[in-house]
Amino acid sequence: MGSGAxxxxxxxxxxxxxxxxxxxxxxxxxxxxxxxxxxRPGAYALGYSREGQFEVGYVGRSDTxxxxxxxxxxxxxxxxxxxxxxxxxxxxxxxxxxELWHSFKDQVRNLIHPASPWxxxxxxxxxxxxxxxxxxxx
Numbered sequence: 001m002g003s004g005a006x007x008x009x010x011x012x013x014x015x016x017x018x019x020x021x022x023x024x025x026x027x028x029x030x031x032x033x034x035x036x037x038x039x040r041p042g043a044y045a046l047g048y049s050r051e052g053q054f055e056v057g058y059v060g061r062s063d064t065x066x067x068x069x070x071x072x073x074x075x076x077x078x079x080x081x082x083x084x085x086x087x088x089x090x091x092x093x094x095x096x097x098x099e100l101w102h103s104f105k106d107q108v109r110n111l112i113h114p115a116s117p118w119x120x121x122x123x124x125x126x127x128x129x130x131x132x133x134x135x136x137x138x
Contacts, residue, residue, distance in 0.1 A: 024054045024081035032070045032082075042066035042086035043096035045104065046079035054081060056104040061097035063090035063117050090117040095125060102126040 025031050027046060036042070043061040047054050057079055062069035066086055070076075087093040097114045102124075116122040 022083050022085070024049070024083055027070075027076065027079050027082045029071045029076070032067060036067040036070060036084060037086060038067045039065050040067075040086045041088075041090050041093040042084055043093050043100055044070060044082055044084040045100050046073075046075055046082050048080050054083065056100070056107055058109045059097060059100040059104060059114075060110070061087075061093045061114065063093055066093075091120065091122060093117075094120075094122060098124045098126050 024047070025035055041061070041063050044059065044066065045054075045056045046058040046060075047056045049055070058075055060069070060073075066084060070082065070084070085096055087096055094114065094117055101108065101110070101114050113124065113127070116124075
């Protein structure tokens with residue numbers, strides 16, 4: 001996907017997002033400032049290159065400015081690469097972080113499920129799906 005691509009979260013609401021990047025980039029402030037648009041929320045994964053593959057080690061998000069979050073990240077210099085997807089709003093950023101966390105929860109450092117945006121009361125669509133499957137098969 002490239003600039004102007006639609007995520008399935010934004011598509012469900014008919015919103016256009018302008019930056020979707022799953023190409024691992026070097027996790028360095030000067031790279032982040034070039035490739036991540038300022039002032040936009042989004043989700044990210046930090047990781048390493050292992051045998052030519054991106055190995056996720058940490059996932060997160062920013063509800064306001066993904067660029068600022070990454071440039072000042074506590075794990076800056078501890079991970080080699082990052083991938084990211086900018087979002088239309090904090091709700092989409094939360095959904096993207098949940099998707100990443102559930103996809104890689106067995107290998108990431110952050111063991112606690114992502115919190116919903118402050119005051120939103122949003123639930124995780126992936127937790128809800130998993131629990132409905134369990135109830136269905138009981």
